[in-house]
Amino acid sequence: VQLQASGGGLVRPGGSLRLSCTPSGRPFSGDAVGWFRQAPGKEREFVSGIRWNPAVTWKGGLTYADSVQGRFTISRDDAKNTVYLQMNRLKPEDTAVYYCAASSVPVPATVPWSNIQYDSWGQGTQVTVSS
Numbered sequence: 001v002q003l004q005a006s007g008g009g010l011v012r013p014g015g016s017l018r019l020s021c022t023p024s025g026r027p028f029s030g031d032a033v034g035w036f037r038q039a040p041g042k043e044r045e046f047v048s049g050i051r052w053n054p055a056v057t058w059k060g061g062l063t064y065a066d067s068v069q070g071r072f073t074i075s076r077d078d079a080k081n082t083v084y085l086q087m088n089r090l091k092p093e094d095t096a097v098y099y100c101a102a103s104s105v106p107v108p109a110t111v112p113w114s115n116i117q118y119d120s121w122g123q124g125t126q127v128t129v130s131s
Contacts, residue, residue, distance in 0.1 A: 001029060001120045005100045008125030011090055015129070019085040021100030021122060030103035032116050033083045035074065037096035037127075047098070048074040048085060049116070055109035063113050068094075090129045097124040 007019040021033060034049040047068055051061040062074055073086040083100065101118035 001026060001102065001104060003100050003102060003120055003122035005098065005122035005125045008098060008127045010128045010130065012131050013091060013129055015090050016086070016088045017090065017127060019087065019098055019100070019125060019127075021083040021085075021102075022081060023102065023120070027081050028083075028102055030105050030107060032103040032107045032118075033076070034101050034116070034118055035085045035098060036101060037094075037098045038124075039093075039096040042096075044099070048072055049113055050074045050076055050083060051107065052076060052078075053107060053109050087127070090127075092129045095127060095129050097126050099124045 002024040004022050004024055005019060007017060009017060011017055031053045032049065032051045035047040036044050037047050038044040046065055048064045064072060071087065071089045074083065076083045100122045102120045103116055104119050107116055
C-alpha cells in the first residue's frame with residue numbers, strides 16, 4: 001500500500017507543524033504506523049510510532065524517540081484513515097525529510113517496537129526549521 005505523507009514546510013524555531021499519513025485509496029491493512037526522519041548526511045532514525053492493536057496497552061500503544069518526547073504527539077483518526085504527527089516547539093535539529101511507514105499486516109502484541117516490519121512507505125515530506 002502506498003502511503004502519502006504531507007504537512008511539511010518551513011517553520012521558525014519554536015513553531016509547530018502537523019504531518020499527515022494516509023494510505024492511497026484503501027484503509028490501513030495493518031495496525032502499526034511509524035514516523036521516521038532523515039537529515040542530510042545522517043542515517044534515517046525512528047521518531048514515533050502508534051499501534052492500535054487493543055492488546056498493546058503499554059503507554060497506550062504510543063512511543064517516541066527521546067529527542068522528541070514531550071514535543072511531538074502521534075495520533076490516529078480512524079474515520080479519516082489518517083495518522084498524524086503533531087510537532088510542537090520545533091528545533092533546527094528537527095530539520096529532515098519525514099517519512100511515514102506502516103505494517104501491511106496486523107502485528108501481534110508480543111512483537112516489540114524494534115521488530116515491527118514496516119513494508120509500506122510514503123514519499124517523505126520536508127520539514128525545515130530555521131530562522
